[in-house]
Structures are given as structure tokens and as C-alpha cells.
Amino acid sequence: MTTDGTRDERAAAERAAARDAGVGIEPAAGHIGAEITGVDLTEELSRERVAVIEAAVHRWKVVFFRGQRLDHAGHVAFARRFGRPVVPPRRGGASPADVPEVETTADRLELGxxxxxxxxxxxxxxxxxxxxxxxxxxGARVDPPAATVLRAEAVPPYGGDTTWASLAAAYAGLSAPVRAFVDGLRAEHRLGVGYRPRPGDDAYARHLLDHQVAxxxxxxxxxPVTGERLLFVNGYYVERITGLTRPESTAVLEMLLEQATRPEYTVRFRWEPGSVAFWDNRATIHLAPADAARLGHPRIMHRVMLTGEVPTGVDGTPSEPLTGSAPGRW
Structure with missing residues (x-):
């Protein structure tokens, strides 16, 4: 853990590096989110600019670029400056066949x-x-992606915003007794947690069982980079806190999820065509909008994820796979 003095010194050094590299960084909210200007992502980035962007992602958890002209190949090339892109084994028909690292999120409209x-x-x-x-x-994998780069191709005239929450700010905002309590706990993350099956035969429920990850x-x-403690909870994957009874786990998880998504720990982004969001998938959770599909306007987004590591807890104990994933194998 860093002291306030060390943190302030580091922030001053990062601001100086950004100025020297000709990069503008404008915070979007108090705890999370910043807009980066002065960078054309289609160009070859210098090592100095890559370092400034990476530091901004670690500091602000999610950064935004507007007015970019990336194609699929450029999208992958930019992401590769910060890690190894994931090649997902299953993608929908809207994803580009010749660029296996890119997932097109319009695929989600095919699933229903x-x-x-x-x-x-x-x-x-x-x-x-x-x-x-x-x-x-x-998040149900033993090695969730380290980061995600999401690019907007087409967006509705209104609606379709995405919101991110800082898991570092959420943890720091807990009282000392609660931090001490949760530091030693572990939780089971499982694909499809909470899905409510249809009566009778349910093809999606069978799909989840056939592709189970936990x-x-x-x-x-x-x-692994900043040393921050992160409240590693989310509503989509967490099944239960191990070692607690079901009622205890439900109550604690509800409290922690409400803590993680408090408005002061979040930032909301209004997409435009050409916008790019680059976030630390270890230190954030996000909420994809549910309103865009109902508006009848296209919302076409392209995603590249970067390979992550196996998480470790406060005591140094790593995550333990139960089924469906192995480190580095997609």
C-alpha cells in the first residue's frame, strides 16, 4: 500500500510525463475515468506515449478516446502495445472472420x-x-482478462451509455472492520449465475451447462501492478462466498455489491462513433446498457481483450479453478 505522499509524488510525475509526451488527461469523475486527448490511435505510438496511457489506465481504471478512426487491424495493433490479445474460441456471426481477436458485440442480439x-x-x-x-x-475464468479495449462503430442518437465502477475505491471506502473481514474471504464465480430458466425445455440453460466455467x-x-486491494465482486458471476451459509453469503454480497456500485465510485460514458474505451478489467466492473436494444437503433461495438493473470488474495493465495478454464487457455 502506498502512502498519500508517495501517491501524490507519483501523480505529479505522471502529469509531467504526459505533458512531455504531448498527451492530455482530463479526469471525468472523482474516483474513476479520464478522457485522453492529443493521441491518434491509428499512428505508431512512442514508448513514452504508451507508458503515459498505461499509467492513466492504472490511475483512472478506464480511459476514453474520442474521434478515432481505427479499423479492426488497427484496433488489435493498439491493444497489442499493452499486452497479448485474447483469441476467443467462440464468436457470433457479426464478428470479423479474418481478425480473430475482435468480437463484435452486436453478436449479443443474435443470442436470444x-x-x-x-x-x-x-x-x-x-x-x-x-x-x-x-x-x-x-470473471468466471481462473485468469480473467487484464484489460479490455472497446470501440464504437455505430451508436443510437441517445441511450446506450456504459457505466464503470472502481473496485479499488469501493474497497477503500469500506470501514476498517469490514475490510478486515472481507480480506480473508473467497467467493465462487460461475458462468450463468442467477439465470432464470424458461419453463420446460430451455436451450440457453443447456448451453450454460455444456460450457460451464467456475x-x-x-x-x-x-x-499485480499498483498493489491496490480490489473488492472483487460483481452481480453477473458471483455465486456465493465460500464458508458462509447461503443466507449469510446473500446478505454480505448484497452489501458489497451496493458498495461497489455507489454513484461516487462510478463514471458514465456517452458513446459516439469512433469512441474508444480502454479499461482495467481487474480493477473495475461495468454495466452494459439495457436500453439501446429497445430503441430500434443500431449499436455496433468491437471488443479486444488482453490476456490476464490468475488473481491472488491479500494472503498471496491464488484463485482456484473448479471447471472449464485453465490459465492461458481459451
Whole structure:
């Protein structure tokens, strides 16, 4: 853990490096989110600019670029400056066949029809509580992605905003007794947690069983770069806190999820065509909008994820895979 003095010195050094590299960094909220200006992501970035952007991601958890002209290849090339892009084994038909690292999120609109539901029903069965939609990307894996780069191609004239929450700020905002309590806990993360099956035969429920992924993660993970403690909870993947009874686990998780998504720990981004968001998937959870599909306007987004590591807890104990994933294997 860093002291306030060390943190202030580091922030001053980062501001100086950004000025020297000709990069503007404008915070968007008090704890999380910053807009980066003065950078054309289609150009070859200097090592200095890469270092400034990476430091901003670690400091602000999610950074935004507007007015970019990236294509699929440029998107992957930019992401590769910060890590190794993931090649997802399964993508929908809207994703580009010749660029395997890119997922097109319009694929999500295909899922309801594929499993015999319209999109609204499929979404409602996955998000039947207010906090259920909050997630990090692929959080049920033993090695969730380290970061995600999301690019907007087409967006509706209104609606479709994405919100991110800082898990570092959420942990720091807990009282000292609660921090001491959660530091030693672990939680089971499982794909499809909370999905409400349709009566009778449910093709999506069968799909979840056939592709099950589950891991026991520390409830508080330590960031491998910044050393920050992160409240590693989300509504989409966490099944229960191990070692607690079901009622105890439900009550504690509800409290922690409400803590993680408090408005002061969040930032909301209004997308435009050409916008790019780059976030630390270890230190954030996000809420994809549920309103855009109902507006009847296209919302086409392209995603590249960076390979992550196995999380470790405060005591140094790593996450333990239960089924469906192994480190580095997608």
C-alpha cells in the first residue's frame, strides 16, 4: 500500500510525463475515468506515449478516446502495445472472420433468437435484479482478462451509455472492520449465475451447462501492478462466498455489491462513433446498457481483450479453478 505522499509524488510525475509526451488527461469523475486527448490511435505510438496511457489506465481504471478512426487491424495493433490479445474460441456471426481477436458485440442480439427467445426476454432472464448486470469481462475464468479495449462503430442518437465502477475505491471506502473481514474471504464465480430458466425445455440453460466455467477467487484481490486491494465482486458471476451459509453469503454480497456500485465510485460514458474505451478489467466492473436494444437503433461495438493473470488474495493465495478454464487457455 502506498502512502498519500508517495501517491501524490507519483501523480505529479505522471502529469509531467504526459505533458512531455504531448498527451492530455482530463479526469471525468472523482474516483474513476479520464478522457485522453492529443493521441491518434491509428499512428505508431512512442514508448513514452504508451507508458503515459498505461499509467492513466492504472490511475483512472478506464480511459476514453474520442474521434478515432481505427479499423479492426488497427484496433488489435493498439491493444497489442499493452499486452497479448485474447483469441476467443467462440464468436457470433457479426464478428470479423479474418481478425480473430475482435468480437463484435452486436453478436449479443443474435443470442436470444439462437436460444428461442427474443432479446428482451433473454436479457430480463439474465438481469432480474438491479445489480445483476454488473460484471467484469469473463470473471468466471481462473485468469480473467487484464484489460479490455472497446470501440464504437455505430451508436443510437441517445441511450446506450456504459457505466464503470472502481473496485479499488469501493474497497477503500469500506470501514476498517469490514475490510478486515472481507480480506480473508473467497467467493465462487460461475458462468450463468442467477439465470432464470424458461419453463420446460430451455436451450440457453443447456448451453450454460455444456460450457460451464467456475472458479474460486479471493473476495479481495491485489492488483499485480499498483498493489491496490480490489473488492472483487460483481452481480453477473458471483455465486456465493465460500464458508458462509447461503443466507449469510446473500446478505454480505448484497452489501458489497451496493458498495461497489455507489454513484461516487462510478463514471458514465456517452458513446459516439469512433469512441474508444480502454479499461482495467481487474480493477473495475461495468454495466452494459439495457436500453439501446429497445430503441430500434443500431449499436455496433468491437471488443479486444488482453490476456490476464490468475488473481491472488491479500494472503498471496491464488484463485482456484473448479471447471472449464485453465490459465492461458481459451
Amino acid at each position: 433468437g439462437r436460444f428461442g427467445m427474443d432479446h428482451d426476454e433473454w436479457l430480463d432472464r439474465r438481469r432480474h435484479t438491479l445489480l445483476r448486470g454488473w460484471h467484469c469481462d469473463h 472458479t474460486v477467487h479471493p473476495l479481495v484481490r491485489v492488483h
